[in-house]
Amino acid sequence: MLPSPTRRPGAFRLITIRRMYFWPLIIRLFCGVAATTVSLAAQTPPYGINEREANTSFAIRTSAPSTDMSLRQVFADRVGQLPVALTHAGDGSQRLFWLMKDGLIQVWHTDGDAVLSARLFLVIRDQVNSSHFESGLLSMAFHADYADNGRFFVYYTHGEVVSRISEFRVSNANPDSADASSERILLDIDQPSPSHFGGQLAFGSDGYLYVALGDGHGTDEDGVNLAQNPAFLQGSILRIDVDTRMGELPYGIPNDNPLVGNDRGWREEIWAWGLRNPWRFSFDPAGELWAGDVGQHFWEEVNVVEKGRNYGWPIIEGNACNPPRTDCDAAGFAPPVFSYPHRGAAAMIGGFVYRGTRLPSLQGAYIYGDYVDGRIWALRRQAGHVENHLLAVSPSFITSFGEDESGEIYVLTSEGPTYVLEDMPSETEPEQIPLTLSVSGLFSDVTLQTPASGLIPYSVNSPLWSDGADKTRLMVLPNQQLIGFSPDGPWRFPHGTVFVKNFYLEMVKGDPESRHIVETRLLVKNARGVEWSGLSYRWNDTGTDATLLDDSHSETYTIVDPESPDGHREQSYYFPSRAECNLCHTRAAGFVLGAHTAQLNRTHLYGDIRDQQLRSYDHIGLFGSNGLGEDGNLPSQPEPHDDDEDVARRARSYLDANCSQCHRPHSTGRSNMDLRFSTPLELTHTLNVKPALDELGVEEAALITPGAPERSLVYLRMLNVDESRMPPLATSVIDHEGAELIRRWISGMGATHVAVENSAEPASFQLAQNYPNPFNPNTMISFSLPHGGPVELAVYNMAGQRVVTLVDGILHAGSHEVVWNGRDDDGNAMASGVYLYRLQAAASVQVKSLLLIR
Incomplete structure (x- = not known):
């Protein structure tokens, strides 16, 4: 039997001799101070x-769970921090629009798996609050007549913390650029907490804009979860008319919305309610609205959302009472089409009913996944029952699914790579x-x-x-x-x-x-x-x-x-x-x-x-x-x-x-x-x-x-x-x-910690170690600034030559993250090796090394 681990008397540090040939150059270049070097003390038996x-x-020998398909990375040179959506304008241009959580939208012209060109379509970082796990730029949707009127809509979180739905217009001078000054705010919804925002926008075949809102993790004055009180917009799917206005509202309310004309003070924008956190929904070719509702402790749900239905949260989670018991009254609540338990899974990511041509076996199946366990499923309703089939497993957390004009589906992940499904190679080992x-x-x-x-x-x-x-x-x-x-x-x-x-x-x-x-x-x-x-x-x-x-x-x-x-x-x-x-x-x-x-x-x-x-x-x-x-x-x-x-x-x-x-x-x-x-x-x-x-x-x-x-x-x-x-x-x-x-530890903290954290700005200038390191092809560099001002972040080779400038401009105080794709300023792939990255803001300079492996 192995001996039990025993306590060591103190920290042990290894010290070896550094190679010194490049250090004089680096010292001159970065004005750093060389560390004292000594040899390892104990090299003997x-x-x-x-x-x-x-x-x-x-x-x-293990493998991914037995699946029929695998994932293949596409758009390999387009990787960023926390992509949240990939969509199209429906204007016949075949362009893709890529949304980043921090308030950036890129437009891509693509050819197969490659991005031929990419440019910034819209930057609204100043309006977007992305500081919370679920907050940020969440979704966009294009008007059905976008090709003629240039109107599109975005959902983002603003301030502390508001769910905002806004209209923008494309630039008259450039179809690949939006007019950032054209913003027209349609809805501002104060949220009780910085979570459960929902997040999806989509136009139905009826021409109306549908909006998914989570319950905000809030309750009304009687302690009732907001998802069960239609006097609030939280926990519901909204349906509004963006082509008309009603009184002082900057939008209209369709006459056939289910709560129109009620005398109970219920919001007439609501199409359905009783949802916890519907992060993603989509319409299938038949017009049905498929929504993935993120559960709490036990169940995740797939719902087909219908007019005027109450989906039961928080009284019901999945098909079960919440919290678990047998005496809850489920009468009148719409059941999910399918629910699955928290056994490794924990956050439903709703997808699309597949209507593409590349994978005929998936035609008509609802493709969805789970953020935590990375599993991607195909769900079908046939002859009164539901079939749920495992397709593939993502190598990292799934943030969303995307769809192009041809109906092909993409898988977006938290670390940036985008994937497509493909049939599993037949030669895999058991x-x-x-x-x-x-x-x-x-x-x-x-x-x-x-x-x-x-x-x-x-x-x-x-x-x-x-x-x-x-x-x-x-x-x-x-x-x-x-x-x-x-x-x-x-x-x-x-x-x-x-x-x-x-x-x-x-x-x-x-x-x-x-x-x-x-x-x-x-x-x-x-x-x-x-x-x-x-x-x-x-x-x-x-x-x-x-x-x-x-x-x-x-x-x-x-x-x-x-x-x-x-x-x-x-x-x-x-x-x-x-x-x-x-x-x-x-x-x-x-x-x-x-x-x-x-x-x-x-x-x-x-x-x-x-x-x-x-x-x-x-x-x-x-x-x-x-x-x-x-x-x-x-x-x-x-x-x-x-x-x-x-x-x-x-x-x-x-x-x-x-x-x-x-x-x-x-x-x-x-x-x-x-x-x-x-x-x-x-x-x-x-x-x-x-x-x-x-x-x-x-x-x-x-x-x-x-x-x-x-x-x-x-x-x-x-x-x-x-x-x-x-x-x-x-x-x-x-x-x-x-x-x-x-x-x-907490008891011993003094006022210094309070003063530091009460400040909205970081207490010090910090350059973090890149992650992952070593890396191929992309790595993220994080840094924090105690004050706003001019900032430069650049990568150098070991000869002291500048390889690429990642940041050169004015940044606000706070935390920042930049992705380097292992290429120089001209787009050339760099060779394997050690590189230095240097951050300078005013008189402050920090340098760290990273390792690129091809």
Whole structure:
């Protein structure tokens, strides 16, 4: 059995000799200061691992879930941050319009998979508030007579926070440019919270504009959710006439709207209501309105929205009572066409009924997906029943589906790439997954969980809380392949890499000898489709073998606990499904949690020898000929419960391990909170920031209220075991020691933190490490400015020559993100290698390096 990870006495940092030949040039160019360099102190044996052994017994091959289709990237040179829509003008031009969340619209002339030309069609960043997870520029729709009148409509969020529907017109001088000064505001809807905005605009065949609005996460004065009170526009589909005006309204209300003439004060713009958050809807060729309604805790819905119908939220979610019970009255509510549960999925992305010609097998099917698990489905209604068929799985989060004038469908993703569906190649290899661990070759002794030859043990500085379970960890790389090392970004692993984690519960609290193995999880890098797949094995009661689980599972264990009233307690332990693994193991988090430099930069006990893990890995050649790189001053996270470390650093390390996989840019968290250990506190969007969702009934609550843990939801959610708990998956036992650490940290925050966060501007000039790094073909560079003014961001090669200027102009104070596509100012693809990127604003200059791999 592997030894339990033990506490190291303090942070360990590796230092190597830098190559100095280019540094005088860089110093002169950037006016930087060269760091002192010394050689590595301990290069002599004994090492924890003396040589790399071959893995001859353990082999496993997973793939994306069995699908009929795959995704192929198109428009490869057009990648940006958080695209939210791709649509067309319906004017016969075949142009595509690409919407970015921050208020930018591009128009593309395309030829097949390539963009021949692209230019800015409309920029309304000054009007758009995109600072919240769900806010920003959300949608656009073109008038049916756009070719003649040049009118189009956009939905964006404005101020703090208003849902705004506006009309614009195309420029008279240029069909590829809108007249930004032509804005005519049709609707401004004050929202009770910065979430649940809905977001779709579309014209029906009747010529009227339909608008999707979420419930705003709000209630009326009687505590009734706004989706069930038609006196409010929230939680509904609106239908308005943009060609007429009614009284003081800048639009008309069609006479056949269902609430026209009511005497109850209900809004006559409403076409249907009782919806939670209909992010996307579309019309099929027959005129039916198909809407995807994002659920809350349990169900996601596909609805065919009909005139005057109430779709039940929040009384009904899916076809079930909300919250779950049996006594709710569902009479009068329109049921969904289809609903699916939260088993790895969590946010419906509505799509289109396919009417293209490229994929005949999909003709007439409703294509939709899920933001979180990335699955894309084809739904058909036939002979009174519904068929739902899995088509493909997206490699990153789906933000929206797009459609061109030919009816072909596109898949938009949070990291920028756009995809199309295509038939699956026939030569794909089948999966090879053992049904039990005893036949897997993973262990040379299954009962003792002794690793087979070639499996490498490791431990982490800050482990994820798993309801008190102890864990041992292994990794294995196929065919003696190598790890792509990065000091501050995700490591790169070859296809076929497997990470193994064994979970043990103490059956007698406080007695390590009573440890019983309950689960083994595998994380496998696939050769195609979804990049990594998770598998869970449940161990039998005797600890002699473990069986592969087909789905999520809960098991109750009796724990002897002297602190419990009866001397024992029942502990429910959760085994996640394969799809649920993707909720945490996201692309934004690097897929493999914990296997990066700051977590592994520590010592590990290898039998009788304690050695620094990275030193041992480097010694056996895991990182190849480049080893640990030129700069050995490597980051290291503290152990959360090491009392010799600073409380703030320990707390940040704990939050990084337990929360940052979701709460970081472009991941699954439903806020802008960034809890990575490397993010400066003032840039985490937590201090005195109001929560986007539930305040748990706490007055004046914030994500973190400095000095007041009792009003800090980051802390309070750790004390819950209901739906509001954090982390939300596979936790039923409170981590009291971890919660106490976070409480102490927040309690110790002083007025300095309050002053920093009360400012609308960042406290300091910050240039972040690009992500991903290394990269191919695109990477994102983030930076923050404490003051507005002239800014220049440029990329240089190692000879000090400027390659490309990414920013050269006036920017406002705040956070900014820029994507570099690995090309120079002339559009030429740059060669693989290390480049420097330099940010200058006034007298402030920062420089970082990045690695492009072709």
